[in-house]
Amino acid sequence: xxxxxxxxxxxxxxxxxxxxxxxxxxxxxxxxxxxxxxxxxxxxxxxxxxxxxxxxxxxxxxxxxxxxxxxxxxxxxxxxxxxxxxxxxxxxxxxxxxxxxxxxxxxxxxxxxxxxxxxxxxxxxxxxxxxxxxxxxxxxxxxxx
Amino acid sequence: xxxxxxxxxxxxxxxxxxxxxxxxxxxxxxxxxxxxxxxxxxxxxxxxxxxxxxxxxxxxxxxxxxxxxxxxxxxxxxxxxxxxxxxxxxxxxxxxxxxxxxxxxxxxxxxxxxx
Numbered sequence: 447x448x449x450x451x452x453x454x455x456x457x458x459x460x461x462x463x464x465x466x467x468x469x470x471x472x473x474x475x476x477x478x479x480x481x482x483x484x485x486x487x488x489x490x491x492x493x494x495x496x497x498x499x500x501x502x503x504x505x506x507x508x509x510x511x512x513x514x515x516x517x518x519x520x521x522x523x524x525x526x527x528x529x530x531x532x533x534x535x536x537x538x539x540x541x542x543x544x545x546x547x548x549x550x551x552x553x554x555x556x557x558x559x560x561x562x563x564x565x566x567x568x569x570x571x572x573x574x575x576x577x578x579x580x581x582x583x584x585x586x587x588x589x590x591x
Numbered sequence: 592x593x594x595x596x597x598x599x600x601x602x603x604x605x606x607x608x609x610x611x612x613x614x615x616x617x618x619x620x621x622x623x624x625x626x627x628x629x630x631x632x633x634x635x636x637x638x639x640x641x642x643x644x645x646x647x648x649x650x651x652x653x654x655x656x657x658x659x660x661x662x663x664x665x666x667x668x669x670x671x672x673x674x675x676x677x678x679x680x681x682x683x684x685x686x687x688x689x690x691x692x693x694x695x696x697x698x699x700x701x702x703x704x705x706x
Contacts (some may be wrong), residue, residue, distance in 0.1 A: 456691040478694040
């Protein structure tokens, strides 16, 4: 299996709804989806609902490099799944965010980015998804105990 | 010696470690320190020829070095080349780490939010 998985976890001092909504709003997206530190804010478009599309146009020199996706699952404020399309490859790619409220003003966020080399392995992987997410949830829950 | 590009180095290290026998060899060398080629062949019940081929692959990736004392070849693990692999994985992760940093800044320090 040549798929690639990236996990990033973070605790942020903000209420869970605020952390969640930041991912569904064009204005906030443009302020944290930067290609590199110190680079100009990208132009963004975002239809923040299930099935909605978003686009982030990263400015690199005179060019704009678009990254787009579709919101596949919007379960406010706990779970957000979106596809992630890069102009450089036709590979499928999915980003899953799981949010857990630690306290009124502190939220744990677990991000999983999975790249699928092609459609075939994506469907092979479909069954594994539930397990992965359960595991992540389990981990974040134990971490709080 | 010709300097390899970082990319070539990464490819060589990943290729060399894609084989379970070579990973076992490397693990053993790390745990036991420098080992004679003949002893390595003995542990794995492999011919000297077969083990030598594996060692050559590890060697060309820079994962092991060879010292010859008298007629004996000693093989030693060298993990400094793993830096390329670590860097690559870190860079892969860092784009999201970076976005999380920005998100945190935005939500905790930004006072011009529309709420």
